[in-house]
Amino acid sequence: MSIKDIIAPFSVWKRAFEKPYTSKRPIDERPGAARYRGFHINDMATCIGCGTCEEICQNAAIDMVPVSKTKHGDSGLRPMIDYGRCCWCALCVDICPSGSLGMSNEYIWVDSDPEVFRFIPGQDNKSWNDSSLGYRRAEGYDLLEGERVAMPMLSFEESQKSFIEMVQGYSEEQAKREADRCVACGICIATCPAHMKVPDYIEAIREGDMEEGLRIVYQANPLPASCGRVCSHACEYVCAVKHKGEALSIRWLKRYIIDQIYKNDYQKILDEIPEENGRHIAVIGSGPGGLSAAYYLRLLGYAVTVYDANEKAGGMLRYGIPEYRLPYEQVDKDIIYIEGLGVTIEQDTRIGVDLPLTDLYKKHDAIFFSTGLTDPYGLNIAGEDLKGVMSGLGMLDDVTQGKTPEIGSSVVVIGGGNVAMDAARTSRRYEADVTILYRRREADMPADEEEVEEAQGEGCQLITQAIPLRLEKGDKTRLRLYWGRAEMVPDGEGRRPKPVLVEGSEELIECDTVIPAIGQAADYSFIPEELLSSIEFTRGYVKVNEFYQTGDKKIFAGGDIANSKRDAISAIANGHSAAKGIDIYLKNFKEEVSRD
Amino acid sequence: MRTQLQQVSTRFSITLIDELAPERDDLLFVQVEKDQAVPFLTWLQELAGYTHLVFFTAVDFIEEGYFQLTYMVHDYSTHQDLAVLLKLDREDPVVESIHHLWPHAATYQQEMYEMYGIEFPGSPRLHDDFVLEGWDDLPPMRRDFDTRQYSEDTYFPRGGRKSRDTAEYMKEQLYPGEAETW
Numbered sequence: 001m002s003i004k005d006i007i008a009p010f011s012v013w014k015r016a017f018e019k020p021y022t023s024k025r026p027i028d029e030r031p032g033a034a035r036y037r038g039f040h041i042n043d044m045a046t047c048i049g050c051g052t053c054e055e056i057c058q059n060a061a062i063d064m065v066p067v068s069k070t071k072h073g074d075s076g077l078r079p080m081i082d083y084g085r086c087c088w089c090a091l092c093v094d095i096c097p098s099g100s101l102g103m104s105n106e107y108i109w110v111d112s113d114p115e116v117f118r119f120i121p122g123q124d125n126k127s128w129n130d131s132s133l134g135y136r137r138a139e140g141y142d143l144l145e146g147e148r149v150a151m152p153m154l155s156f157e158e159s160q161k162s163f164i165e166m167v168q169g170y171s172e173e174q175a176k177r178e179a180d181r182c183v184a185c186g187i188c189i190a191t192c193p194a195h196m197k198v199p200d201y202i203e204a205i206r207e208g209d210m211e212e213g214l215r216i217v218y219q220a221n222p223l224p225a226s227c228g229r230v231c232s233h234a235c236e237y238v239c240a241v242k243h244k245g246e247a248l249s250i251r252w253l254k255r256y257i258i259d260q261i262y263k264n265d266y267q268k269i270l271d272e273i274p275e276e277n278g279r280h281i282a283v284i285g286s287g288p289g290g291l292s293a294a295y296y297l298r299l300l301g302y303a304v305t306v307y308d309a310n311e312k313a314g315g316m317l318r319y320g321i322p323e324y325r326l327p328y329e330q331v332d333k334d335i336i337y338i339e340g341l342g343v344t345i346e347q348d349t350r351i352g353v354d355l356p357l358t359d360l361y362k363k364h365d366a367i368f369f370s371t372g373l374t375d376p377y378g379l380n381i382a383g384e385d386l387k388g389v390m391s392g393l394g395m396l397d398d399v400t401q402g403k404t405p406e407i408g409s410s411v412v413v414i415g416g417g418n419v420a421m422d423a424a425r426t427s428r429r430y431e432a433d434v435t436i437l438y439r440r441r442e443a444d445m446p447a448d449e450e451e452v453e454e455a456q457g458e459g460c461q462l463i464t465q466a467i468p469l470r471l472e473k474g475d476k477t478r479l480r481l482y483w484g485r486a487e488m489v490p491d492g493e494g495r496r497p498k499p500v501l502v503e504g505s506e507e508l509i510e511c512d513t514v515i516p517a518i519g520q521a522a523d524y525s526f527i528p529e530e531l532l533s534s535i536e537f538t539r540g541y542v543k544v545n546e547f548y549q550t551g552d553k554k555i556f557a558g559g560d561i562a563n564s565k566r567d568a569i570s571a572i573a574n575g576h577s578a579a580k581g582i583d584i585y586l587k588n589f590k591e592e593v594s595r596d
Numbered sequence: 597m598r599t600q601l602q603q604v605s606t607r608f609s610i611t612l613i614d615e616l617a618p619e620r621d622d623l624l625f626v627q628v629e630k631d632q633a634v635p636f637l638t639w640l641q642e643l644a645g646y647t648h649l650v651f652f653t654a655v656d657f658i659e660e661g662y663f664q665l666t667y668m669v670h671d672y673s674t675h676q677d678l679a680v681l682l683k684l685d686r687e688d689p690v691v692e693s694i695h696h697l698w699p700h701a702a703t704y705q706q707e708m709y710e711m712y713g714i715e716f717p718g719s720p721r722l723h724d725d726f727v728l729e730g731w732d733d734l735p736p737m738r739r740d741f742d743t744r745q746y747s748e749d750t751y752f753p754r755g756g757r758k759s760r761d762t763a764e765y766m767k768e769q770l771y772p773g774e775a776e777t778w
Contacts, residue, residue: 051762058743063759070769075762084754085747118757186763190770199763546773 032105042122046100049075050185050240053092061085073238083117098243104131146245149178156457163323179205188235194573213257222295225330228255232567277301282364287315288568289370289559292575309350352526370559373520383471388478392423392517408512415517416445437466547581608636645671652704658739693719711737
């Protein structure tokens with residue numbers, strides 16, 4: 001033993017009075033760096049519960065658990081993190097579409113119970129919940145693409161010259177690139193009235209499997225060539241990626257699938273059609289509701305005859321939507337397949353005129369009617385019956401039938417919905433100067449945003465907060481339209497402000513044609529008294545139960561006459577539900593009814 | 597330094613990559629071929645003043661089919677950093693060792709062997725466990741290593757965990773009675 005060995009233990013004592021390198025808890029605090037990846041935080045109000053964090057987590061540390069109320073665009077689920085598995089890589093923070101997830105710079109959490117280390121950030125009360133420090137996704141660093149793949153479109157100069165379809169459709173490369181932006185959360189499925197399996201068909205596009213895509217689409221929508229063009233796309237308003245920028249182009253991706261498949265190949269790809277089961281259903285109206293019901297009824301084994309008053313099938317898809325938005329051959333593509341399944345469509349047969357409804361009632365096992373809103377509302381102003389006043393629907397109908405509408409060189413369209421925009425843009429295609437009058441503000445317009453934008457792009461002048469007062473015969477032009485300015489007056493809590501005429505204001509537009517397009521009502525005159533008495537109506541709508549059955553057990557209804565959304569996809573969903581409803585009724589309750 | 601590198605560029609077949617470090621003038625990136633890496637690094641250490649190896653690491657560029665090795669060296673006299681990049685074929689991940697130039701490089705190489713499976717023939721303790729004791733799977737930093745699959749196969753799930761599928765849950769909550777669910 002050397003002398004050093006004896007002294008060494010004592011020499012350590014000279015360090016006793018130096019500042020130690022270790023920190024004393026809880027006396028000394030050592031905060032994490034400003035961008036330290038510490039414990040998670042989540043802004044509960046911003047989070048939409050899409051589950052993308054769970055999907056990306058490489059350690060399967062995240063579960064989605066029910067926390068708040070489910071509503072459209074928010075599943076009500078929130079991430080619960082298992083700190084037994086988390087490695088604080090922050091991928092969940094980097095991918096979070098809503099940007100609600102982050103990390104505080106706190107890193108010390110001591111507890112003897114291991115179960116507490118599974119927690120819901122933002123929900124459970126933690127000291128770091130309000131921390132402004134810690135890791136957040138860095139500006140400009142994105143795992144998700146917020147920008148939509150631009151759709152090739154005709155320019156406004158080009159588009160207003162003809163009825164050629166304006167939206168030209170994605171190429172394969174563009175569609176795949178757009179499909180790649182989807183996080184497959186499925187929040188859109190709940191919002192789609194037909195609950196289409198959107199993430200599944202987008203995946204089919206990514207995989208390049210168009211046949212699978214077509215099968216998925218047809219599960220909930222037998223009119224995809226039309227819907228892929230004109231659907232009101234409620235799905236896109238709740239898309240998780242919209243929180244980062246632009247929503248997925250869901251509608252146009254659906255169209256892409258349909259555009260890739262030749263119409264005569266459908267039969268090979270889709271379900272085999274069952275033999276007819278001996279029961280026969282009548283469908284009145286060949287719009288989206290009627291066609292959808294006919295398709296799903298045929299799939300369930302029923303023989304179906306569709307009765308339609310027009311020369312061709314499609315209802316509003318054909319007669320209400322101009323060709324530059326929805327070419328007729330696309331409507332035909334949808335209909336030809338449905339007819340090919342053995343659905344008979346009797347055209348030019350107006351029920352109540354050419355054929356009484358009571359005949360159908362006796363001959364068929366059930367009736368589904370989806371006759372739509374066909375009677376345009378009038379303006380209720382003086383001079384409405386003058387020559388030169390025509391309804392928006394009437395004008396669009398004429399154009400579909402190949403007639404040139406007599407609109408002259410200047411047109412005023414009154415209304416702010418899609419029919420108004422369509423009438424205005426169609427008038428532009430007949431080289432008229434077009435003014436659109438709308439009584440509320442631009443933000444209140446019920447038309448799709450892109451329609452309003454495109455109408456203006458094509459040169460339609462939009463005047464908002466304008467109320468038509470009266471019409472007179474003109475001298476230079478056919479008509480003189482007097483209108484007054486409106487001011488927006490609050491109309492109580494939760495209601496949108498209503499337009500009220502500014503006293504004494506009066507302006508004049510001289511024009512050849514005035515096209516009112518301010519909505520339309522249903523026409524139930526085809527229903528005879530003995531059947532009408534058992535069907536209930538509320539404020540113009542047919543009252544139906546969850547099976548879309550009316551007060552008369554044999555009669556089912558759907559579409560614009562039975563739902564408040566009044567769009568094609570809701571009608572398609574109604575038709576689907578009614579088909580299943582009819583099936584349930586005929587299989588389970590029919591005998592009881594016939595004994596009555 | 598730039599001129600000095602340009603002078604030897606043909607000798608060591610190196611290429612300067614300017615776009616990688618635009619915001620710093622004390623850092624240069626240079627690409628080197630596999631057979632010239634050690635001669636070039638030897639020259640850097642012995643004649644060009646880059647006496648310090650700051651770190652030595654790899655990145656897996658699986659789509660392009662190579663590992664990118666980065667030798668970061670430093671010149672104390674000028675405080676200049678130089679990153680030497682080397683593309684190494686993923687199918688044949690063998691490269692000369694540099695432990696004779698910097699002894700501590702052996703530790704980096706041991707780690708890279710364990711994490712990526714890159715061989716540095718002759719490097720001391722190369723095949724000894726580094727941090728993964730008893731590892732017998734694909735090297736885990738290779739991008740074709742499936743972390744999730746590995747953890748599912750290796751560990752047992754914690755009890756009491758339950759997750760909900762967003763779409764299914766919304767269906768239950770918002771439209772349980774519609775046709776789709778019958």
